[in-house]
Amino acid sequence: MTxxxxxxxxxxxxxxxKGLKSTAQRDYIADTFFKTNTHISLDELLKKVKRKTPNIGxxxxxxxxxxxxxxxxxxxxQFGDGQTRYENLPEDGHHDxxxxxxxxxxxxxxxxxxxxxxxxxxxxxxxxxxxxxxxxYGYCPDCV
Amino acid sequence: MTxxxxxxxxxxxxxxxKGLKSTAQRDYIADTFFKTNTHISLDELLKKVKRKTPNIGxxxxxxxxxxxxxxxxxxxxQFGDGQTRYENLPEDGHHDxxxxxxxxxxxxxxxxxxxxxxxxxxxxxxxxxxxxxxxxYGYCPDCV
DNA sequence: TGGTTAGATGATAATAACTTTCATTTTCAA
DNA sequence: TTGAAAATGAAAGTTATTATCATCTAACCA
Ligand SMILES: [Mn+2]
Ligand SMILES: [Mn+2]
Ligand SMILES: [Zn+2]
Ligand SMILES: [Zn+2]
Numbered sequence: 001m002t003x004x005x006x007x008x009x010x011x012x013x014x015x016x017x018k019g020l021k022s023t024a025q026r027d028y029i030a031d032t033f034f035k036t037n038t039h040i041s042l043d044e045l046l047k048k049v050k051r052k053t054p055n056i057g058x059x060x061x062x063x064x065x066x067x068x069x070x071x072x073x074x075x076x077x078q079f080g081d082g083q084t085r086y087e088n089l090p091e092d093g094h095h096d097x098x099x100x101x102x103x104x105x106x107x108x109x110x111x112x113x114x115x116x117x118x119x120x121x122x123x124x125x126x127x128x129x130x131x132x133x134x135x136x137y138g139y140c141p142d143c144v
Numbered sequence: 145m146t147x148x149x150x151x152x153x154x155x156x157x158x159x160x161x162k163g164l165k166s167t168a169q170r171d172y173i174a175d176t177f178f179k180t181n182t183h184i185s186l187d188e189l190l191k192k193v194k195r196k197t198p199n200i201g202x203x204x205x206x207x208x209x210x211x212x213x214x215x216x217x218x219x220x221x222q223f224g225d226g227q228t229r230y231e232n233l234p235e236d237g238h239h240d241x242x243x244x245x246x247x248x249x250x251x252x253x254x255x256x257x258x259x260x261x262x263x264x265x266x267x268x269x270x271x272x273x274x275x276x277x278x279x280x281y282g283y284c285p286d287c288v
Numbered sequence: 289t290g291g292t293t294a295g296a297t298g299a300t301a302a303t304a305a306c307t308t309t310c311a312t313t314t315t316c317a318a
Numbered sequence: 319t320t321g322a323a324a325a326t327g328a329a330a331g332t333t334a335t336t337a338t339c340a341t342c343t344a345a346c347c348a
Contacts, residue, residue: 021295021344042334057298062335078224080277083334098271109265114258118280121253126285127242133224135277136262141270165315165324186305201327206306227305295344302337307330314325 004034007073007088014071025056029064030073039077039085039106079106079135100140107140148178151217151232158215169200173208174217183221183229183241183250223250223279244284251284 011030015022032049033040040048046061065086068074074086079099095110114134122129155174159166176193177184184192190205209230212218218230223243239254258278266273 019295023296023344025297055298059299059336060297063296066336078222080222098266098269098273100271101274107269107271109269111261111265114261114265117255117258117261118278121255121258122242122280122282125242125251125253127244127251127280127282128288129242129280129282130245131282132280133277134262134279136266136271136273137275137277138266138271138273144272163324167314167325169326199327203307203328204326207325210307289348291348292346293344294346295342297340297342299340300338303335305333307332309330310328312326315323316320317322318320 004031007034010073011068011071014067014073020067025053025060026064026067028053029056029061030068033065033068033074033086034088036088039079039087041083041085043083045086080137096134096136098136098138100143101137102139102143105140105142148175151178154217155212155215158211158217164211169197169204170208170211172197173200173205174212177209177212177218177230178232180232183223183231185227185229187227189230224281240278240280242280242282244287245281246283246287249284249286 008027008030012022029045029049033045036045036048042058042061042065045065046056046058049056049061065074065076069076069086073089075089077085077087077097079085079097081104093110094115095108096114098107098109099105118132118134119129152171152174156166173189173193177189180189180192186202186205186209189209190200190202193200193205209218209220213220213230217233219233221229221231221241223229223241225248234252237254238259239252240258242251242253243249262276262278263273
């Protein structure tokens, strides 16, 4: 609850800073997205949004998610199925993913030791790490 | 040297097993690819191949790389720049990548401890890992 | 409060990287 | 040598994303 209000405030503030305008469509798309706890695609989000506002366009959903990503409220992910998926910025920090190659179920995990070892591996090569992508692919408990 | 001959033999053998036919185009594309030690895109490979055989088509390069990937001689990679890149199957086993977000330089590393921890993280969630993708993004030594 | 105008919207067109189709050519076993 | 099966190259089709453009609309102001 307070969560979503907060996120909406962050968005409003970002919009103001950038000299943009507030619209009902954008608010509703953002609100709908903030209420999801999945890794949602644009098509899925559009479908959800169209249930209340059927006249909304794909382009507006696309532009809104772009805005949310820019403002840091959403994270864009690519799990190799050909389409970008968005998730809410996790309040408990960064996490990585494990994806079932049979049913597409996605689980999340975070491991500080792995992050540490990544840094070290990079340092050994003279690189500085800004971000990373770690995805495990395999079978979930239900798919053996 | 012996390397490439070996790879060509593996390819020949794969082609025979599948009931396919041998062609000059395929041989030349494969040979050109086997001689690269980069993570090469289809366009880059086509360009290289066209220097000797200008009449060769994109589709043939595409189909040859598909074949090499199926046969295990090539690995297809996605580094987030929108196009698939191919690399030769490394003889020293699996490795992961670190990509410079300024100059696109790609370095490779492998860390057994990280692999181990990944397995454990997956197991904790009841998943079985079949493969994984680990990419670090940051700055290379030349780009600070 | 009505006018102005920069930004937003939604339909549609354009991209870009594949992927497939198809007419023609080539391979290769009989 | 021949004919069926596979390969090739040009071109068309896909699909997800991004841009364009003719209206709309929000927000500031006289
Ligand atoms: Mn997630
Ligand atoms: Mn590599
Ligand atoms: Zn599953
Ligand atoms: Zn660099």
